[in-house]
Amino acid sequence: MYCVYPIFYLNLFHYESAEDTAYSVYTIVVTQLAKTYGMTNNRETPIEISKEEFKKIGYQLIDTISNFIDTIEDKPVTPGESLQQLQKLLGNASLPEKGKPAEEILSKTAELLLNHSLLNGHPKFLGYITSSAAPIGALADLLAAAVNPNVGAQILSPIATEIEKQTVKWLAEFIGVAPNYGGILVSGGNMANFTAFFAAIATKAPKNFKEDGLGNSSKKLLVYCSKTTHTWVEKAAILSGLGSKSIRWIQTDDDNKMDNDVLEHTIKDDLKEGHQPIMVIGTAGDVSTGVVDNLKAVATICKTYDLWFHIDGAYGIPAAVIPALKTLFEGIKEADSIALDPHKWLYSPLEAGCTLVRNPKHLTDTYSSHPEYYNFSNNDEDAYQNYYEFGLQNSRGFRALKVWLSLQQVGRNGYVKMISEDIELAELLFELAKNHSELEAVTQNLSITTLRYVPLNYLQNSNNKEAYLNTLNEALLNELQQGGEVFLSNAIVKEKYCLRGCIVNFRTSKKDIAEIIEIIVKEGEKIHQKLQEK
Numbered sequence: 324m325y326c327v328y329p330i331f332y333l334n335l336f337h338y339e340s341a342e343d344t345a346y347s348v349y350t351i352v353v354t355q356l357a358k359t360y361g362m363t364n365n366r367e368t369p370i371e372i373s374k375e376e377f378k379k380i381g382y383q384l385i386d387t388i389s390n391f392i393d394t395i396e397d398k399p400v401t402p403g404e405s406l407q408q409l410q411k412l413l414g415n416a417s418l419p420e421k422g423k424p425a426e427e428i429l430s431k432t433a434e435l436l437l438n439h440s441l442l443n444g445h446p447k448f449l450g451y452i453t454s455s456a457a458p459i460g461a462l463a464d465l466l467a468a469a470v471n472p473n474v475g476a477q478i479l480s481p482i483a484t485e486i487e488k489q490t491v492k493w494l495a496e497f498i499g500v501a502p503n504y505g506g507i508l509v510s511g512g513n514m515a516n517f518t519a520f521f522a523a524i525a526t527k528a529p530k531n532f533k534e535d536g537l538g539n540s541s542k543k544l545l546v547y548c549s550k551t552t553h554t555w556v557e558k559a560a561i562l563s564g565l566g567s568k569s570i571r572w573i574q575t576d577d578d579n580k581m582d583n584d585v586l587e588h589t590i591k592d593d594l595k596e597g598h599q600p601i602m603v604i605g606t607a608g609d610v611s612t613g614v615v616d617n618l619k620a621v622a623t624i625c626k627t628y629d630l631w632f633h634i635d636g637a638y639g640i641p642a643a644v645i646p647a648l649k650t651l652f653e654g655i656k657e658a659d660s661i662a663l664d665p666h667k668w669l670y671s672p673l674e675a676g677c678t679l680v681r682n683p684k685h686l687t688d689t690y691s692s693h694p695e696y697y698n699f700s701n702n703d704e705d706a707y708q709n710y711y712e713f714g715l716q717n718s719r720g721f722r723a724l725k726v727w728l729s730l731q732q733v734g735r736n737g738y739v740k741m742i743s744e745d746i747e748l749a750e751l752l753f754e755l756a757k758n759h760s761e762l763e764a765v766t767q768n769l770s771i772t773t774l775r776y777v778p779l780n781y782l783q784n785s786n787n788k789e790a791y792l793n794t795l796n797e798a799l800l801n802e803l804q805q806g807g808e809v810f811l812s813n814a815i816v817k818e819k820y821c822l823r824g825c826i827v828n829f830r831t832s833k834k835d836i837a838e839i840i841e842i843i844v845k846e847g848e849k850i851h852q853k854l855q856e857k
């Protein structure tokens with residue numbers, strides 16, 4: 324593998340031209356230097372893996388992963404191990420001084436992860452909003468890491484930047500907004516919403532805010548959103564310097580949508596008070612129950628009062644691809660910005676979020692800077708797209724690749740099929756709960772269903788009934804989350820503690836849904852029994 328520069332012996336008398344002589348002298352000098360400093364034409368490092376070894380351990384890993392995916396439904400959703408058990412698996416050794424063979428550590432680590440993880444790729448995983456991961460995404464991540472383009476600047480990632488541009492364009496087409504929407508891939512829903520939020524502030528704040536900050540603004544800048552809005556909005560308000568009191572939490576109507584009459588009244592009152600409303604956030608699929616706000620009416624209000632219209636569609640907006648749901652999503656074409664998450668309902672492996680903006684210049688106006696140490700433009704400057712100028716990150720990985728590949732593998736039709744089926748399964752869960760004497764079906768929107776266990780004839784007339792049912796269902800959820808048969812999460816709906824199933828899972832079947840109902844009832848009975856005995 325290593326080869327010291329060959330040593331040449333020079334006999335000057337054998338060379339005729341001055342050029343030859345000069346070349347030979349040069350060779351002697353280089354050779355002497357190579358000898359003196361032990362130079363080789365190959366550097367030995369502990370991190371490189373030879374081609375043969377890479378192939379061997381790579382194939383082994385792919386074999387292990389293929390088996391894992393193929394048998395995932397036979398495993399428990401979670402081993403439900405305690406923290407002590409998990410910590411014991413790792414031990415408490417100090418940082419290793421010496422390295423170990425890659426093959427050894429990789430196979431041990433595969434065993435560790437595949438046998439001690441919560442499996443969100445399991446057909447009975449319906450928790451939070453984490454999807455089963457498209458297998459092509461795992462291969463895409465391997466390829467992306469192998470090439471390792473830095474998608475912060477086009478010169479550092481020539482083809483990867485073009486692929487990200489096309490991914491953003493396809494995502495815009497997918498949800499049905501104009502293809503001139505631009506945007507950027509980010510790590511997930513929080514970052515997609517932050518990226519848009521800061522762009523809205525930069526666009527709507529007083530002109531000198533970049534220099535003077537928001538503290539010097541004479542008017543209080545205000546943001547409007549429904550009470551169901553995901554927690555990202557508080558982080559964004561605090562960290563942007565607006566402060567959490569800048570959020571006007573608008574109450575919801577009977578359908579749990581933002582009450583747009585209250586929204587408009589609040590904006591009017593704030594204007595009268597001399598405040599400056601800047602943005603309204605509509606939600607397309609709220610995190611707890613999947614409700615889509617009346618976005619068309621929000622768009623009209625934003626137009627009337629010249630406000631930035633942002634849609635948090637992190638979970639639900641991919642359902643806009645379904646022709647039958649077009650009316651539910653009316654208004655999205657008016658949005659100034661949209662957050663959507665391929666790692667939710669487009670089944671990308673974590674992490675993949677996306678910010679779309681109607682006018683991409685709003686992103687560059689917010690995020691662009693041109694330090695002297697970057698040589699990232701070319702002669703054809705307009706054509707170069709440097710993604711560090713579109714968002715918060717500087718060096719960026721190639722997360723677009725997995726999204727781009729699954730959009731091609733599945734196509735629009737494939738997504739229409741999978742998303743529609745997920746919704747049908749959520750409807751089935753609701754129907755089965757509704758028809759079961761020990762279950763109460765509470766809500767169903769998009770692919771989220773909430774329900775609760777209600778023991779037969781229990782405390783029909785008691786004042787304590789609701790409090791008891793909340794305690795019972797919370798204990799039931801904790802049991803189910805540890806038990807390994809199914810993984811659900813929770814939602815509080817009108818003060819009822821509910822079990823919540825969110826189906827963004829292309830592996831879940833009707834049979835799974837029927838079995839989940841039986842598991843809930845079986846465990847519900849046991850927990851009720853236990854609580855009664857106390």
Ligand SMILES: Cc1ncc(COP(=O)(O)O)c(C=O)c1O
Binds near residue numbers: 512608
């Ligand atoms: C509506 C909504 N917005 C934002 C987020 C945050 O997304 P992430 O966890 O990818 O940051 C979620 C997560 O569930 C969500 O449902």
